[in-house]
Amino acid sequence: EDDGPDPEKHCGHGRGGMGEEVSRKEDKRFITGRGDYVDDIKKPGMLHCEIVRSPHAHARIEEIDGSRAMAMDDVVAVLTADDLLEHDLATMPTLMDDTQDVLVNDKVKFQSQEVAAVIAKDRYAAKDGAEKVEVEYDVLDPVVDAEEALKEDAPLVRDELEDQEDNHIFDWDTGNEEETQRAFDAADVTVEEDMEYQRLHPAPIETCGAVADWDPGKDKMTVHMTSQAPHAHRTLFSQVSGIPEHKVRIVSPDVGGGFGNKVPIYPGYVVAAAASYVLEQPVKWVEERSENIQTTGFARDYEMTGEIAATEDGEIEAVRVDVLANHGAYNAAAQPSKFPAGFFNIFTGSYDIDAAYGSLTAAFTNTAPGGVAYRCSFRVTEAVYLIERMVKVLADELDMDPTEVRRKNFIPSDAFPYESATGWNYDSGDYEKALDKALEMADYEEYREEQRRRIENDADKLLGIGVSSFTEVVGAGPGKQCDIAGIEMFDSADLRVNPTGNAVLRVGVQTQGQGHETTFAQIVAEELGMDVDDIVVEHGDTDTEPYGLGTYGSRSTPVAGAAAAVAARKVRDKAKSIAANELEAAEEDIEWDRESGEFHVAGAPDRSITITEIAAGAFMNHPDQEEPGLEATNYYDPPEMTYPFGSYVVVVEVDRETGEVEFEKFVAVDDCGNRINPMIIEGQIHGGLAQGIGTAMLEEVTYDDNGNVTGGDFMNYLLPTANEIPNFETGHTVTPSPHHPIGAKGVGESPTVGSPPAIVNAVTDAMSHAGVSHVEMPMTPDRVWKTLSEHGLDI
Ligand code: CDP
The missing domain is CATH 3.30.365.10 (Aldehyde oxidase/xanthine dehydrogenase, molybdopterin binding domain)
Known part of the structure; x- marks a missing residue:
């Protein structure tokens, strides 16, 4: 049990702990051009993938002819949905349990959708090849507006789905409708306003990309990719491809901004992996800016009508909101699966309001799929906008x-x-x-x-x-409430102290520029009395890091940060036993002092020992009742x-x-x-x-x-x-x-x-x-x- 750092006092104790303005460890490599992004990766024999995209928003594909592309020097393959079908990879699940075409099978549903892929020896050849792929389209009327999409005569976006007779996806509601209505009926004053939270794009500096590398010798797929959730992506990759999960490795190297855009899996990743598997060579796919904006997860796109019922002197008695949500061509929002409208139902905001009711209808349209949490916790942005306006x-x-x-x-x-x-x-x-x-x-x-x-x-x-x-x-979880594709939203940390007193902290979340290599080290410095420079933080490699659900929804500090603190405290507990051995005292007499960061015998502060000395003891003179070594792991499921x-x-x-x-x-x-x-x-x-x-x-x-x-x-x-x-x-x-x-x-x-x-x-x-x-x-x-x-x- 530990009350943790005191907010009045936390000043890092000069060791770079909580509250200190420690310079960002990661910046040295970034400002000296030594960052290691997906597009920096070059592998022997690496091929390049370019996606052929539809110029139409709604069209049936009559024919795809890749022969002119194939005839070009350096073009190795042209892939279509038919090729993927052979390997059972023609579709992929979205995070909201919908099924999205990897390459269009039959009908294009939004402009720039992925129609075919050209694999070539270099990027220019791939791009030239993509221009030579001939696609015959039968163009259909599209619908882009959610309100229009719900009208009876609107073009049907998802005609491949059985039982889908219109563009309606789901209805959702929250709160108490009758109670709220009663408050409105009795109110002195009511106000109403229509407002739109427009469609945005997270627009990270680095677009999405991957280098997939199938190793037929080890039967192992390694994918370096721009991922905000490497472990969850590993599980999904394994499920989609049928490659056992322990034979899939996802590495998320330096990521140039994510903002929610790199939470979903996109067709480009799957195509690169499928091509590498078939051709048995590494394949790189990196999208361009317009591809990123036009096809990867958008954010917001909520049309909202807000209402408030209040007394004459401004006491709010009830709030009500109705939303029309445009989800694009697939239901591919990125949010915990039990929350179809994300955390929108926090729309009572900072206010003590007795009655609240919210309703929402979501529609398919001929626009790119999305609804990702762009630098926000799953639609809390729309909710805050609504109530504050x-x-x-x-x-x-x-x-x-x-x-x-x-x-x-x-x-x-x-x-x-x-x-x-x-x-x-x-x-x-x-x-x-x-x-x-x-x-x-x-x-x-x-x-x-x-x-x-x-x-x-x-x-x-x-x-x-x-x-x-x-x-x-x-800070989603708790796991019982929040899951992604069924996996509970806990997070993790694994702390290993070396014999010489420094340590490696591995965490389940991945950084995209937020400075985790610094702040997570600060948490350990605070909790173990180590110097912040003696702790290195690793993340983003599923072969070495403990399982985590990723970085989005500001969950790193609330969940993985908590895991890091708990892992450090577990190490501290074991350190006490080693300190007792070294100081020849009883374990229950050993106290840890947050200020000095040292362990000492109760009542005898001069009989003290540092974590560095304890680390040596753990490897060179461990007590008989303890295992050697000094490390701990914590999987943290937040209570709230x-x-x-x-x-x-x-x-x-x-x-x-x-x-x-x-x-x-x-x-x-x-x-x-x-x-x-x-x-x-x-x-x-x-x-x-x-x-x-x-x-x-x-x-x-x-x-x-x-x-x-x-x-x-x-x-x-x-x-x-x-x-x-x-x-x-x-x-x-x-x-x-x-x-x-x-x-x-x-x-x-x-x-x-x-x-x-x-x-x-x-x-x-x-x-x-x-x-x-x-x-x-x-x-x-x-x-x-x-x-x-x-x-x-x-x-
Ligand atoms: O999940 P993500 O890292 O995007 O969000 P976060 O947990 O809000 O943290 C953003 C950055 O601010 C991280 O480097 C955190 O460690 C840091 N932070 C902090 O220094 N103190 C806090 N109380 C919260 C976050």
């Missing part, structure tokens, strides 16, 4: 300050653990403290006065102040999720002439419980806020009526650059998680989740005096200008 809509209706409405309704800090109306068990929180801090940092009251002045003076630029006080839910939170305040100027929005102030106060590395946390917040700005202002995957992706490359899918990013002012509060061994919650996703509503609230706030209640994302200048003009605010 609705609070602002209510505040405007009641002519109240939105911070007042928030304060009135916050779950009080002494009400935790708190069970929400939709069944979530919040671990801890102090929402008012974070809001107070953010308002103070943002000079809130002064900006409110300035806002009034500008309206009175008919100024050219209006001022808007937006707030969001969000709560996240991160963790609930990080924060308050963001955004001040914008809206140009009445052009509709342009400029950030005047951007304050983010986050609470992720006990902090492992404040510098890394700040980096996470900065990156996530940039992505939040991209969401609110710039990004959208769009389609025209023919199903052409019109937002499928970086000329049209606009990522924020340094030009669009303001100076962020960050702050924090610390409310430890009571059930996490080191009191930590996740943090990586808070800024992406929490910032879009703050930004939209700010822009609408600039115009709310003229009756503007909502502006859809992305809030491009033309959209904002139109809103200004419709409300007589333009000049």
Whole structure:
């Protein structure tokens, strides 16, 4: 039993433990160009794979002729669904139990879908070969909009499925419908707003890719791939291919950003593996940017109608939401299998609301499949957007300050653990403290006065102040609630101390840039009194790491971080027995001192021993009752999720002439419980806020009526650059998680989740005096200008 580090004191004790701003160990190799990404891998005899993609969104394939491609020098093979059928690899399961074509068998269902693959001796030859593959299509009418897709005469996307007579996938609901209706019937005030969370793409810098290498000598398949979940992918690979799992090795080397995009398995991986198996040579497949945006897992695409019932003085009595979800051509969302709408039912947010009801309908369309958790915990982003926007809509209706409405309704800090109306068990929180801090940092009251002045003076630029006080839910499991393809969502750590006192920590999660090689070492340093430089963290290789479910949903710290702490404590327990042997004392008299990191005899602090000396003892002089060596493994199934939170305040100027929005102030106060590395946390917040700005202002995957992706490359899918990013002012509060061994919650996703509503609230706030209640994302200048003009605010 251990209470863990004290939040008031945790300062790493000078050894790089909890709370110290340790420089990122991994950065040396990244900034010196020594990172090792999938596309850096070269193997003798390696072939290259290029995918032939459909130009049409909906079409029946009449014929595929690969003969002109095959006739080219250096082209080795042209694969189609027929070839894959021979090996029973023509389809693959999605994470939501749907079945997706690896290469199109019969009918194309979205633009750029995988139709054939060309394998050649180099990448250029593969690309030239792909251009020579001739495909005859019978083009069909597509449907790209979810509402249109559910109409009776809509083209049927999935006609190969028995019993599928329309494009409806599933209905889902949560909460108490009758109770919520009663609250609405009796309410003083009700508000309603339609809002869309547009289709986004996670857009990691590195696109997806793989190098598959079938070794016929060992009957072993090794796949180096851009994977956020190597072990889960190994199990799925084995199930799909029939190769026994112990003969499959997945290696996820350095990964250049994932953001949820690298959780699903994509056809390219399977084709590369199938080609390597058939040709008995290594095969590399790396997609291009437009292939990544147009075909791999998108995020969001929820059309939502939110409603709130409240008293006249702003007490929220009920919240209701109805959603139409566009899932694309396959149900390929990436989320725990028992949660068809992810964690959307946390839509009561940071507020103590008695009645809540949510309903959702999901539809197939002729668009790429997806619904991945883009830097968020499975649809919590959509939920936070909904409630934080609705609070602002209510505040405007009641002519109240939105911070007042928030304060009135916050779950009080002494009400935790708190069970929400939709069944979530919040671990801890102090929402008012974070809001107070953010308002103070943002000079809130002064900006409110300035806002009034500008309206009175008919100024050219209006001022808007937006707030969001969000709560996240991160760290899936528990395993009983959360599984991926049936595998419970625990995570793991394996800690081995060497005779010379340094150690290797192997973890089941994989990093894509979040700094795990540093922060996980800090956890061990804290828990064993070792120096952070004496611990190396390994991840991403299924042959050596313990089984884990991967990195997404900010689950690394809550789950694998906990496993690392528990494994270190197990080592500490054994270390006590060795210390007793070395110090010639009884084991129960040995105490460990977190401050000094040493073991000593109770009442005799000078009779002490370090972990380095203990490590030597474990290998050279182990006690008779103990096994030699010093190591431990922990598979951690979290008892609950963790609930990080924060308050963001955004001040914008809206140009009445052009509709342009400029950030005047951007304050983010986050609470992720006990902090492992404040510098890394700040980096996470900065990156996530940039992505939040991209969401609110710039990004959208769009389609025209023919199903052409019109937002499928970086000329049209606009990522924020340094030009669009303001100076962020960050702050924090610390409310430890009571059930996490080191009191930590996740943090990586808070800024992406929490910032879009703050930004939209700010822009609408600039115009709310003229009756503007909502502006859809992305809030491009033309959209904002139109809103200004419709409300007589333009000049
Ligand atoms: O799963 P993922 O790593 O994306 O998310 P996370 O657990 O929220 O962690 C993001 C980064 O912030 C990791 O390097 C964590 O170790 C670090 N972190 C921290 O220093 N202190 C916390 N309380 C939470 C995360």
